[in-house]
Amino acid sequence: MSDLIEIDDIKRTFRVRRGMFTPAATLNAVAGVSLAVRKGEVLGIVGESGCGKSTLARMILGLLPTTSGAIRIGGRDIRQVPRRELARRMQPVFQDPYSSLNPRRRICDIVRLPLDVQGNGTRDERRAQAIAALDKVGLPARYADNFPSQLSGGQRQRVAIARALVTEPEIVVCDEPTSALDVSVQSQILNLLMDLRRDRGLTYVFISHNLAVVEHLATRVAVMYLGRVVELAPTAEIFASPKHPYTQALLASVLTPMPGLGIPDAGLGSQSPDPLNVPAGCPFHPRCPKAFDRCRTTVPHITTLGAATVACHLAENARPVQPAIA
Amino acid sequence: MMDTGIATPAPAAVEIALPKPPSVARRMFGHPGLVIGLALLGLCVAMAVLAPLIAPYDPYTQNLDARLIPPVWLEKGSWAHPLGTDNLGRDYFSRTLYGARISLLIGLSVMLISGIIGTTLGLVAGYFGGRVDLVVNFIITARLAMPVVLVALAVVAMIGGSLLVVILTLGLLKWDRFAVVMRSATMQVRSLDYVAAAEAAGASRLRVLAGEILPNVFPHLIVVATVEAGSAILLEAALSFLGLGVQPPLPSWGLMIAEAKNFMFFSFWLIAIPGTALAALVLGINLVGDGLRDVFAPEGRA
Amino acid sequence: MSGTALTPRRKASLLEVKGLTVDIRTPSGPLQAVRDISFEVDRGETVCLVGESGCGKSITSLAIMGLLPRSATCRAERLAFDGIDLTTIDRHRRNDLRGNRMAMIFQEPMTALNPAWTIGEQLIEVHRRHIGKGDKVARARAVDLLAKVGIASPAERLGQYPHQLSGGLRQRVMIAMALMCEPELLVADEPTTALDVTIQAQILRLLADIRRDLGIALLLITHDLGVVARIADRVNVMYAGAIVESATAAELFAAPRHPYTQGLLACLPRPGVTMAGDRLGTIPGVVPSLVGGITGCAFRSRCGHAVPACAAPVPARTASPTHTFTCVHAHVGEREPA
Numbered sequence: 001m002s003d004l005i006e007i008d009d010i011k012r013t014f015r016v017r018r019g020m021f022t023p024a025a026t027l028n029a030v031a032g033v034s035l036a037v038r039k040g041e042v043l044g045i046v047g048e049s050g051c052g053k054s055t056l057a058r059m060i061l062g063l064l065p066t067t068s069g070a071i072r073i074g075g076r077d078i079r080q081v082p083r084r085e086l087a088r089r090m091q092p093v094f095q096d097p098y099s100s101l102n103p104r105r106r107i108c109d110i111v112r113l114p115l116d117v118q119g120n121g122t123r124d125e126r127r128a129q130a131i132a133a134l135d136k137v138g139l140p141a142r143y144a145d146n147f148p149s150q151l152s153g154g155q156r157q158r159v160a161i162a163r164a165l166v167t168e169p170e171i172v173v174c175d176e177p178t179s180a181l182d183v184s185v186q187s188q189i190l191n192l193l194m195d196l197r198r199d200r201g202l203t204y205v206f207i208s209h210n211l212a213v214v215e216h217l218a219t220r221v222a223v224m225y226l227g228r229v230v231e232l233a234p235t236a237e238i239f240a241s242p243k244h245p246y247t248q249a250l251l252a253s254v255l256t257p258m259p260g261l262g263i264p265d266a267g268l269g270s271q272s273p274d275p276l277n278v279p280a281g282c283p284f285h286p287r288c289p290k291a292f293d294r295c296r297t298t299v300p301h302i303t304t305l306g307a308a309t310v311a312c313h314l315a316e317n318a319r320p321v322q323p324a325i326a
Numbered sequence: 327m328m329d330t331g332i333a334t335p336a337p338a339a340v341e342i343a344l345p346k347p348p349s350v351a352r353r354m355f356g357h358p359g360l361v362i363g364l365a366l367l368g369l370c371v372a373m374a375v376l377a378p379l380i381a382p383y384d385p386y387t388q389n390l391d392a393r394l395i396p397p398v399w400l401e402k403g404s405w406a407h408p409l410g411t412d413n414l415g416r417d418y419f420s421r422t423l424y425g426a427r428i429s430l431l432i433g434l435s436v437m438l439i440s441g442i443i444g445t446t447l448g449l450v451a452g453y454f455g456g457r458v459d460l461v462v463n464f465i466i467t468a469r470l471a472m473p474v475v476l477v478a479l480a481v482v483a484m485i486g487g488s489l490l491v492v493i494l495t496l497g498l499l500k501w502d503r504f505a506v507v508m509r510s511a512t513m514q515v516r517s518l519d520y521v522a523a524a525e526a527a528g529a530s531r532l533r534v535l536a537g538e539i540l541p542n543v544f545p546h547l548i549v550v551a552t553v554e555a556g557s558a559i560l561l562e563a564a565l566s567f568l569g570l571g572v573q574p575p576l577p578s579w580g581l582m583i584a585e586a587k588n589f590m591f592f593s594f595w596l597i598a599i600p601g602t603a604l605a606a607l608v609l610g611i612n613l614v615g616d617g618l619r620d621v622f623a624p625e626g627r628a
Numbered sequence: 629m630s631g632t633a634l635t636p637r638r639k640a641s642l643l644e645v646k647g648l649t650v651d652i653r654t655p656s657g658p659l660q661a662v663r664d665i666s667f668e669v670d671r672g673e674t675v676c677l678v679g680e681s682g683c684g685k686s687i688t689s690l691a692i693m694g695l696l697p698r699s700a701t702c703r704a705e706r707l708a709f710d711g712i713d714l715t716t717i718d719r720h721r722r723n724d725l726r727g728n729r730m731a732m733i734f735q736e737p738m739t740a741l742n743p744a745w746t747i748g749e750q751l752i753e754v755h756r757r758h759i760g761k762g763d764k765v766a767r768a769r770a771v772d773l774l775a776k777v778g779i780a781s782p783a784e785r786l787g788q789y790p791h792q793l794s795g796g797l798r799q800r801v802m803i804a805m806a807l808m809c810e811p812e813l814l815v816a817d818e819p820t821t822a823l824d825v826t827i828q829a830q831i832l833r834l835l836a837d838i839r840r841d842l843g844i845a846l847l848l849i850t851h852d853l854g855v856v857a858r859i860a861d862r863v864n865v866m867y868a869g870a871i872v873e874s875a876t877a878a879e880l881f882a883a884p885r886h887p888y889t890q891g892l893l894a895c896l897p898r899p900g901v902t903m904a905g906d907r908l909g910t911i912p913g914v915v916p917s918l919v920g921g922i923t924g925c926a927f928r929s930r931c932g933h934a935v936p937a938c939a940a941p942v943p944a945r946t947a948s949p950t951h952t953f954t955c956v957h958a959h960v961g962e963r964e965p966a
Contacts, residue, residue, distance in 0.1 A: 048824035049795070061526050087528030100519035104541040110520075113537075114527035152914050153681075163523065182680035183851065187895035187908035194907065209825060216897035216904050239899060253829040255854030257896060259877040263833045263858050268826055272794035 004171060004203055005037040005060065010069030012055055016276065025276050029055040031227035031283075032069075034302075037171065042197070042204040044218030044235070046211060046250070050273045051224040053207045057175045060205060061092050087114060091164035095176035097156035101148040107134070108144035111163045118167060133162040137192060154185035161192065165200075173205045178213065190217060211254050215239050223247045226273050226283040233308030243310045245288045282313065290314060360617025366610025370603075374426040381420035385577045389415035394593050410595050412585065418596070421577040422603055428578045429559050429607055432493060436558035437551050439497030444504020445547060449535055451505070452512025459509075466505050474499050474561070482570040492571045496558050507550045511543040545622045552615025556608040563604055579604050640711070641668035642813055642845050643692065647705030650687050650696065657919045661687045661700070663869040669813065674839060674846040676856045676877075679866035680892075682915050685849045688866075689815050692847070693732050694722050709813065728758040731806035735818035737798035741790040747801055748786030754808045766808075773804040777834055796827035803834065810842070817849045832859055853896060857881055862950070865889050868915055868926035875951035885945070886953040887931045887960050925956070933960050 012030040030052040037043050037060075045053045058064040060071060062078045071078050078086060091114070094100040101110050111130040120126070131141050137158040148156055157177060164172050174193070178186040190213065196202060208214050214221060214235075221238045223231040223246065231244040242248045249266035267289040279286055285295040294313050303315040354360055373380075389411070396403045397410040397418070409418040451462035478495045485491055515521065516539065524538045563580025565571030572578040574585065579600035586596030650662040662684040669675045677685040691702045694714065707714045709730055714722070726732075734740045742750060748770060755766035767786070774782030777800040790798055799819065806814055816835065820828040836859055839846050850856060856863055856877065863880045865873040865888065873886040884890045894909025902908065913930035916922065925931070928938040935956060942954045 048826060058522070061522075063522055063525055083530075084528040087526060090526075092523060092526045094519040094523065096519055100523055102520045102524075102538055102542065104544075105537075113524060113529065117528045117530075117533070154914070160523070163527075167527070183853070183892060183895050184680060184911040185914075187897075188910045188912075190897075191907045191910060194905065211825070212897045212899060215899050216902060216906075216908070235904065249826060253826045254899075255829065255832075255852070255858050256898060256900075257853040257857040257881060257893070259857040259860075259881045261858060263836055264829055265833060266826055266829060268830075272796050272824075272827070274794070 002039050003036040004039050004073065005035075005205075006072040007033060007035040007037075007056075007060065008070045008072065009034050010056075010059060010066040010071060012052070012059060012064065012067050027275050028227050028278050029275060030059070030066075031278065033224075033227070033229050035222060035229065035232070037203060037205055038220075039170075039203055040201060041219045042206055042217055044214040044221040045205065045207045045224060046209060046214050046221060047224035048209060048250075048273070050226060050275045052227040052275070053224050054175055056224070057092070057173050057205065057207050061090060061173055062086050084118060087117065087169075088167050089169055090171040090173065091167060091169045093157075093160050093164050093172060093174045093177045096180050097153045097160065098148075098180075100160050101156055103148050106145050106147060107139075107151070107159055110148070110159060111166055114163060114167045130162070130166060133166040134159070136165070136196070137162045152185075153181050154188060157181060157185075157189055158192070161189075161196070165196065168200075169202075171203045171205065173207075175207045176209070177206075179208065179210065186213075193217070211251065212256070223250065226275060226278055228283065228311060229302075230284065230311045231308060232310075233306075237307050243305055243308050243315055244312050245290050245314070246284050249287075249289075282311075354617075354621050357617050357621055359613045360621060363610045363613025363615075363617055366606050367614055370426050370430060370607045370610065373423050374430045377420075377423040377427060381417075381423045383417040383420045385416060385421040385424045386575050387416060391415065394589065396593070397595050397599075400595075409599055410593075412582070412596055413589055413593075416575075418599060421582060422579075422599055425577040425579040425582060425600060425603065426607070428489065428572065428576060429562070429604070432489075432496070432562045433555040433559045433607075433611070435493045436496045436500060436562075437555040439493070440499075440501035440554060440558075441504055441547070441551055443498070444501030444550075445508045447501070447505040448508025449512050449539065449543075452509045453516055453531070453535055453539065455513075455516075462505070462509070466502055469499070469502050472499070475564070478561075478565055479568075479570055482565070487565070487570050487573055489572050489576065492562050492565060496561060500554055500558060500561075503554060504547075504550050507546050508543060511546040512539055515539050515542045545619050548622075549615050549619045552611045552618075556611045559604065559608055559611075642671045642710055643669040643847065644706055644708045645688075645692065645704065646707070648688065648691060648702070648707060649704065650684070650691050650700055650702045652687075652697075653699040654919065658921075659919045660921045661869055661918060662691065663922070665864075665866070665869075665871045666705075667864050667871060667874060669845050669847050671812065671845055672839070672843045674836075674848060674859055674861045676860040676863045677847070677849045677866055678851065678853065678856050678863055680851055680915070682868070682918070683866040684869040685866050686817055689732070689817050689847065689849050693726060693730065693815060695732075724758070727754050727806075727811075728809045729811050730813040730815065731809070731811040732815040732817065733799075733802045733806050733819050735821055737795045737802060737822065740802055741798055743790050746787055746789055747793075751786070751801075751805050751808055754805055758809045769808060770804070773807055774801070776838075777801075777804045777807075778830070779804075796823055796831065799823060799827075799831055800834065803831075803838070807838065807842070807844075811844060813845045813847065814838075815847045815849075818851070819848070820855065821850070821852070828855075835859070853892065865892075868922065869918055870926060870954070872927065872955075873951075873953040875947070875953075879948065879951045883947070885947050885951070885960065886927075886955055887933055888927050889953075890960070891930075925954070933957055 009032055010030060011032055014027040014029060016025045016027050018025055033056060045056065047053045055064065059066055073081060073089060108127060108130050111133055112126050115126040115129060131144055134144060135141065139155060139158050143151065178189050181189060194217065197204060206214065206218055218235050221233060221235050222229045223244065225246050231238065231242065231247045238247065239251065242251055249268050252264045252266045268287040271286055281297045282295045282300050285291040288295065300311045300313050301316060302309050302311050305315050305318060392407065392411050392415045393413055395407050395411045398405055398408045403410060407417050407419065409422060411417055447462050447465065451459045477499060481495050482491060521534060521538050524534050562571050562578065563583065566578045566580035567584040569584065572581055574581060582600040583597050589596050645668065646666045648662055648665050652659045652661050665688065667675065677688060679685050690696050696702055704715055709725065751770040752763055752766040755769060756763065770786060771782045774785055779785055779797060779800055793801065820831050823831060832855065835846060838844060848859065860877045862876050864871045865886065867888050873880065873884065873889045880889065884893060891909065891911040895911065897908055911930055916926055916929055924939040925942045928934040937956045942956060944952055944954050945958055946952050
């Protein structure tokens with residue numbers, strides 16, 4: 001199984017100014033993530049606010065530099081890869097259909113932009129390719145000269161997908177692509193993404209907070225909390241038997257549409273994770289129902305338990321400590 | 327590229343849910359402020375452009391026999407000089423017409439010079455952030471610490487006043503609002519996803535600035551440009567009034583007011599006419615600016 | 629004119645909505661955001677209004693609370709809270725009810741609290757306005773309620789400003805604020821949509837507990853069918869400004885009768901029900917424009933079972949004493965129980 005992207009212990013911090021007399025705070029958005037994205041898979045990344053998944057997505061795309069650590073694509077550091085080549089191999093689809101399209105450009109021009117940047121062929125050829133891409137996502141050619149304000153949210157997201165595919169990339173990084181859409185539109189877009197992946201052999205990095213969607217789409221899932229990956233496993237395994245207490249709480253909190261089950265109590269405190277104040281030791285320990293002494297002082301290593309890799313002292317206790325490559 | 331088509335049925339026969347908004351032209355003519363502003367501005371432009379054709383007299387020709395003749399609607403006025411004459415017998419209608427040229431020239435050129443300087447600084451500061459932003463902020467703060475009128479006075483005192491000096495001085499000083507507004511508008515747009523998408527598509531920085539950011543901060547630019555144009559016109563009038571701007575015998579409206587101040591009580595039209603013209607022009611410019619912003623706003627919004 | 633017709637307390641619903649219609653002026657013409665809807669909320673009951681964007685559920689809640697924008701006009705055959713007619717009520721009487729006997733919480737915790745005032749001041753203000761027993765009493769109640777909604781060190785929180793709290797905490801403060809005067813009806817417009825999954829579960833638990841302990845009726849507006857399933861007693865499904873199906877939660881999920889409801893349920897990826905990698909159900913098309921009104925069934929442009937008769941006014945059908953829906957067909961593809 002070839003690794004398309006290697007993410008090697010990347011960190012990202014931001015300095016947050018807090019007024020003239022308070023020293024600046026450090027926001028640890030991503031605090032040491034190591035992952036690999038394998039060809040043909042759908043890597044789901046889930047987590048709640050403050051976990052750093054969007055920052056991670058931007059770093060993978062090369063839009064945000066890492067504070068430390070490296071990201072390699074096809075063996076080469078992405079800082080060494082020229083922008084245009086990177087754009088040919090990897091493209092994004094963002095969450096908000098209302099801000100991901102330039103409101104002053106026509107649809108066809110928006111989809112054509114990546115091709116214009118590559119500079120291949122004549123303008124008419126590129127326009128034809130853009131219209132073909134729109135057709136593939138289910139938007140007829142008559143939309144090509146409209147402006148985004150004339151399209152619905154679902155249609156705009158289709159445009160965003162068409163734009164992502166027009167350079168025929170291998171990898172598409174989807175940052176919550178359906179979270180801003182209605183349920184009925186969401187299913188259309190998810191079906192579209194699944195079909196495109198099958199037809200073109202795409203690899204997805206799929207970021208979402210919606211666990212039902214991730215379970216449906218992803219082949220492997222990484223769970224993030226306060227800048228770290230706390231659990232990484234194949235989808236079936238992580239949903240059937242989550243190992244990390246946070247994953248367990250997260251899955252327990254999902255409200256499936258089945259009446260009569262009441263509202264779950266995941267046993268977490270009412271504290272919210274704050275990336276400006278990451279607790280010492282395991283970042284999850286203040287809310288963890290299973291925390292013990294070591295959790296307060298030591299950051300857990302990554303342990304392999306079956307097909308899963310977990311960052312938890314409980315998992316460590318189950319097996320000897322062993323560095324694992326995700 | 328030649329793929330099998332995907333299986334999802336295209337929503338082909340479905341109407342667009344959003345009703346078509348009224349077209350830009352409709353919106354423009356439905357906006358009373360914009361229409362009035364365009365009328366006023368158009369009138370001034372017409373005056374300026376057609377001055378050589380319509381002006382009955384040369385604005386510099388003095389006629390000491392025909393001094394201080396009132397305009398035609400007062401007693402003792404005549405159609406020979408429909409807006410009267412000034413204290414040197416120069417026809418006021420002709421002077422007013424040619425004065426429009428000076429005011430518009432000043433407004434336009436200062437707007438262009440300061441606009442280019444300020445917008446560039448603002449775009450760069452907003453896009454790059456970090457140290458670049460700090461440097462630009464410092465430059466803006468330094469500029470804001472300087473009182474424009476005093477600096478203009480000092481410059482004129484050193485080099486002497488003239489149309490060119492006024493234009494250059496004002497142009498090189500009045501870019502601060504452009505910079506501040508463009509910087510914050512750029513910062514807002516910069517954080518939007520379509521900019522990130524363009525960067526992810528490999529677009530160069532220049533392409534992103536020109537193609538993605540500039541068209542979307544344009545409405546803000548228009549508003550500031552009109553405000554600054556109006557303000558430049560008024561500033562020039564003030565400087566000329568003080569004797570430090572345009573020099574006589576050029577028919578700048580500000581200078582005409584200055585020359586008329588001695589005759590204010592008995593020949594009030596000497597002040598009223600250029601004053602009204604100035605007010606009308608600046609009002610028109612501001613109305614156009616507000617109107618354009620209103621008309622383009624819904625399109626700019628998602 | 630007396631704004632309150634003091635009818636004798638019937639054992640009728642706390643909130644009666646009958647024939648509610650809301651029109652909104654837009655540059656493109658009048659838009660019928662809510663078209664002749666009717667439903668009731670009994671004391672102590674949780675009723676959900678569920679639907680996607682543009683279905684009119686939020687506008688309905690604003691109409692009930694009297695918070696519609698100026699461009700909207702509202703008329704109803706009957707809109708009554710505890711027998712008090714809300715359409716003819718005068719402004720002062722309306723203000724006496726709001727915050728006092730009927731309270732509302734909103735979706736965005738970031739903007740729902742005034743950033744310029746402390747939490748304490750905002751909580752006390754409500755109490756002062758309606759109960760008026762002095763600030764000490766109000767303070768004590770505020771502390772009590774903050775503790776009840778699960779906020780640690782409530783007395784210190786009173787002096788904090790909204791920006792010092794996280795989203796989940798702010799939502800709890802909003803709930804506390806709504807409860808200050810012991811309302812009988814709580815209207816919640818998407819109260820957990822902007823929150824994380826784990827916090828959402830906690831807030832919903834809180835609402836359910838409050839409802840149980842204080843006997844408050846809850847009108848919950850949401851688009852999330854999972855929330856509806858877990859918390860609702862009765863559900864009204866809205867589409868394009870009309871209620872297309874009304875049932876108990878159990879009935880709705882077991883045997884939805886309206887094609888839209890069925891379609892909506894088929895769209896959801898359900899762990900254990902839909903197989904991973906399978907195609908999800910879809911509802912093709914988009915919601916029709918509501919400008920200029922709609923005749924007949926608004927869903928027919930997207931419905932797989934549409935017939936020409938759908939263009940005429942649609943009959944209301946009854947599947948059970950508590951289950952009604954509006955459809956031309958009496959039986960449409962009934963699903964097996966989920």
